Amino acid sequence: MKIAIIGAGISGIGAAKIFLEEGYEVEVFEKASDIGGQWSRCYPGAILQNRAVEYSFSDFPFKSPVENPSKEEVLKYINDYATHFNVRKYLRLNQEVLHLAHKQDEQGWILEVKDRGTDKKYKVEVDYVLIAKGQFYDNPTIPEELQKGQTVFKGQIIHSSQYNKLQQLDGNKVLVIGFGKTSLTLQLKLLNDP
Numbered sequence: 001m002k003i004a005i006i007g008a009g010i011s012g013i014g015a016a017k018i019f020l021e022e023g024y025e026v027e028v029f030e031k032a033s034d035i036g037g038q039w040s041r042c043y044p045g046a047i048l049q050n051r052a053v054e055y056s057f058s059d060f061p062f063k064s065p066v067e068n069p070s071k072e073e074v075l076k077y078i079n080d081y082a083t084h085f086n087v088r089k090y091l092r093l094n095q096e097v098l099h100l101a102h103k104q105d106e107q108g109w110i111l112e113v114k115d116r117g118t119d120k121k122y123k124v125e126v127d128y129v130l131i132a133k134g135q136f137y138d139n140p141t142i143p144e145e146l147q148k149g150q151t152v153f154k155g156q157i158i159h160s161s162q163y164n165k166l167q168q169l170d171g172n173k174v175l176v177i178g179f180g181k182t183s184l185t186l187q188l189k190l191l192n193d194p
């Protein structure tokens with residue numbers, strides 16, 4: 001039985017480990033060049049809002065010196081997990097799943113995949129597909145009123161998911177809109193590392 005997993009964030013990696021243990025054939029398709037999903041890309045200064053102990057697999061403790069680890073530590077945890085459970089050799093990095101089609105006369109799925117390195121498209125047939133594509137990174141929401149404002153506002157309007165390098169905002173005066181957890185973490189980072 002062959003299973004395709006779409007996404008190599010913590011969900012896809014965790015699922016791959018379980019399926020492999022159960023004896024299934026597994027391929028994990030990840031459009032990015034690395035694993036970790038959200039944690040490999042989110043904004044500087046992001047920390048885990050849970051405690052490490054709550055964000056770990058029961059058979060692989062998250063040994064963090066602090067209760068709320070940084071995004072770098074979370075990413076390391078996911079990488080260590082993938083290495084420890086030998087998931088890496090089943091990863092297909094830089095491979096974006098473009099389309100899924102149900103096979104016509106038999107059980108199973110046909111994936112259309114694009115190799116982001118070569119831009120070549122190819123098809124893969126599997127029995128089952130597990131979608132672990134996450135929900136945040138590809139769907140940043142900027143309210144329409146703000147988008148319209150870009151015609152009069154001469155500065156740049158970006159979503160927090162587009163802020164991924166510390167130096168990106170250097171020398172700028174920044175207005176942070178919103179007052180939730182992301183906003184507070186970002187404000188602290190911007191104030192402490194201007």
Ligand SMILES: Cc1cc2nc3c(=O)[nH]c(=O)nc-3n(C[C@H](O)[C@H](O)[C@H](O)COP(=O)(O)OP(=O)(O)OC[C@H]3O[C@@H](n4cnc5c(N)ncnc54)[C@H](O)[C@@H]3O)c2cc1C
Binds near residue numbers: 049136
């Ligand atoms: C700033 C921030 C802080 C967070 N803090 C917490 C927290 O404290 N606690 C908590 O529980 N959760 C938190 N989350 C939620 C977090 O997203 C999840 O905990 C976790 O990362 C979800 O993992 P995932 O594997 O489901 O998705 P993701 O981490 O989003 O990974 C999905 C992967 O799928 C890949 N992918 C998508 N589409 C395709 C495709 N078509 N083909 C191939 N690959 C594809 C993406 O490239 C990505 O690597 C936070 C999220 C953000 C944005």
